[in-house]
Structure formats: structure tokens, C-alpha cells
């Protein structure tokens with residue numbers, strides 16, 4: 132017999148309007164330990180092979196990108212840093228000329244570049260530089276061969292996943308308007324691994340949902356059109372600016388949990404299916420095999436994770452979705468869900484699936500949160516790289532949250548891998564305990 136359809140859909144279940152607000156999350160405004168938005172270039176540059184990300188920054192930015200991404204580059208990189216040294220205001224005109232020269236040299240050497248993205252950073256010289264204007268000026272010079280745009284990945288303004296949000300939001304003004312008589316279409320916003328994107332594309336096709344476009348597209352020339360006939364499904368929870376920009380162009384946001392685990396993926400697909408009038412019978416026929424595969428794959432990890440207590444430090448903004456998956460599908464207990472930001476509307480469907488007894492915190496005050504974590508002594512702490520080593524030294528098993536962004540984890544066929552990411556550090560801690 133088929134498992135019952137996951138009960139959440141935009142059509143049948145009213146979404147709690149502001150569950151995080153009614154729960155009164157702990158709001159923290161202290162020191163935070165999160166990478167800056169430049170870090171997202173590490174996955175963005177792989178997604179659009181004909182785009183190039185030129186960071187306008189300092190030696191610190193160059194070192195961050197080198198050390199964070201250096202080990203992952205096997206071909207000629209599609210990002211670089213134009214290092215801006217200290218200079219006074221009088222030197223700003225030269226700075227524009229210098230930037231122009233760097234761009235000319237780059238485009239002459241790399242004729243395959245179709246989109247050049249100027250990425251701002253924190254040094255005061257860069258803040259003074261109007262990168263938007265620079266992109267306009269350079270865009271006029273190099274159009275139509277190269278599209279130019281800019282956004283800020285500065286650590287003052289962005290955490291690491293917000294870098295992706297800023298990039299996607301910068302793409303929105305460049306998207307063409309949909310035709311007057313355009314049929315309903317779907318845009319899935321948020322970087323997904325190609326393999327995951329292909330799986331979703333096949334499912335949407337089998338459901339008869341289309342045309343479907345993914346943002347970002349795989350090439351600079353394939354930006355989808357947008358307008359009032361566009362339905363918008365977010366694949367990532369950290370896309371506040373992007374969603375706002377797309378809604379500003381008329382797109383209608385579909386409320387759904389995020390496609391993590393069997394339940395999240397089912398509810399996410401169901402939101403699209405309901406918006407396109409797909410019958411429940413057809414939905415079940417298309418998704419049942421994938422749901423069964425996901426349940427089987429996840430069940431393998433349940434003995435390792437059931438009853439384990441997890442603590443989430445704020446890092447990727449994926450924390451509420453991860454906690455929902457681990458709690459509902461693996462029987463984990465959640466000691467605290469920390470997230471750098473809680474977007475009330477986008478996260479409402481996630482919080483509707485979590486018990487309201489779980490403490491939630493927004494922002495960070497790292498010392499206080501460390502105290503709470505130490506008091507809890509969780510079985511597994513999900514946190515940024517900077518906190519992981521000290522916590523391991525205190526005997527706490529940890530999971531780097533940045534791995535969850537790099538690894539394909541969305542969709543039915545990745546649900547087992549997602550569970551495995553949390554099971555492995557626990558197994559390792561067990562082995563260390565018994566000295567294997």
C-alpha cells in the first residue's frame with residue numbers, strides 16, 4: 132500500500148503566519164563566527180561555467196578564497212581577486228582606471244567569459260568605490276558579448292550563504308519580462324547540484340509542470356523570463372533578497388518546506404503540483420517510487436541517530452530545515468536551532484512541522500551560545516569550522532555546517548546521504564571512544 136501523501140500543501144493546510152514570532156526566538160546581537168558572503172563564490176562559480184567572479188578586495192579576501200577554495204580547483208579558476216591597496220580619496224579616480232585595466236586584461240585573456248561579476252568586500256577603499264556604476268560603465272563597453280553585474284559579498288553585510296542571495300538578486304533585473312500571453316511557468320531559485328537539478332527537472336516533467344527554469348541557469352545567456360504568470364519555488368531558505376526581487380517583478384511565491392529528506396521534498400513538490408493543478412493520483416504515481424527509495428535510504432541511519440541530541444549554531448540558514456528533517460525522519464532530539472536570520476514567511480512551513488518546545492535563536496552571541504551548548508552536552512553540534520575544533524577538544528562531536536551547502540543533499544535520492552552526513556561524526560566519536 133502507498134504511504135499517505137505528506138499532509139502539508141499550500142492548498143490544504145493553512146501556513147502558520149508567524150510561528151517563529153509567536154515562539155519568541157532568542158534574538159542575539161553579539162559577535163558572530165560565520166564566513167563572509169565571498170565564500171559562496173566557491174559553489175557559484177561551478178554552477179555557471181561561463182561566468183567569472185572578480186572580487187574587488189584586499190589581500191585578506193584573496194587569502195580567504197585561496198585557502199577555502201584552493202584545494203577544490205582543478206581547472207583554470209573562474210574567480211580572482213583584484214587587490215585594492217590602501218589609498219586616499221584622491222586616489223579613487225585611479226582606482227576606477229585600474230579596475231577597468233584589470234577587466235580589459237581579463238576579458239582579453241579569457242574570451243569565453245559571458246558574464247563578469249564584480250564582487251565587493253569590506254575594506255574601506257572598496258566600500259568607497261561604486262561597483263554598481265563600474266559595472267554599468269564596463270557593461271556598456273563590453274555588451275552584448277559580456278554581461279556585467281555587481282553585488283556585495285562583504286563580511287560586514289553578508290554571511291556566507293547570503294553571498295548567493297545577493298548574486299541571484301543581482302541577476303533578477305537582467306531577466307527578460309515574460310510575454311503578455313505567457314502560460315504559467317515555474318522558477319526554482321537557489322543553487323542546486325546539477326545532478327539534483329536534473330532529478331527535479333525529470334519529476335516536474337512527469338508531473339506535467341512547465342515550463343520550468345532554474346535560477347541561476349547554467350549559462351549566462353539562459354536567464355529565464357519573469358512576470359505575473361511565474362510561480363516561484365525556493366530551493367534554499369536563505370534567499371530573502373532574491374525572493375523580494377522576483378516578487379517585485381510579479382512572481383508568486385509558493386509556500387513550502389525546503390526539499391530536504393523525504394517529507395520536505397514531497398511537500399516542496401506538492402506545493403508546485405497544487406499550483407499547477409496536478410491531481411493527487413498523478414502526484415502519487417510520479418513521486419511514490421522516489422519517496423520509497425528515500426525512506427529506505429534514511430531508515431539505514433535511524434539506529435545511529437534516533438534519540439541523539441543535536442545543537443545547531445547559526446551558520447548557513449539551513450538549520451531549521453535540517454532540524455526538521457532530523458527530528459521527523461530520524462527521531463533526533465533538538466536542543467537548540469540557531470540561525471543567522473529567520474525569515475518568518477519563508478520558514479513558516481518548516482516551523483509548522485517542528486514542536487514549539489524547541490528553543491530557537493536568531494543571530495549570534497557566540498560566548499553565550501557556547502555556554503548553552505556546553506551545558507547541554509549534545510551528542511552532535513552542527514557549527515562553523517572555527518568552532519568545531521575547540522568543541523572537539525572539549526569532547527563534543529561536531530559537524531561542519533558548510534559541508535551541507537557543498538554536498539548535494541536535496542531531493543529523494545540524496546535523503547540517505549543527508550542522514551549519513553550526520554551519522555558519520557557520531558560513528559567516528561564512538562570509534563574514538565572504544566579506541567578503534
Ligand code: SF4
Nearest residue numbers: 167192195252253286
Ligand atoms: S570580504 Fe571582508 S570578511 Fe570577507 S575576506 Fe574580505 S575582508 Fe575578510
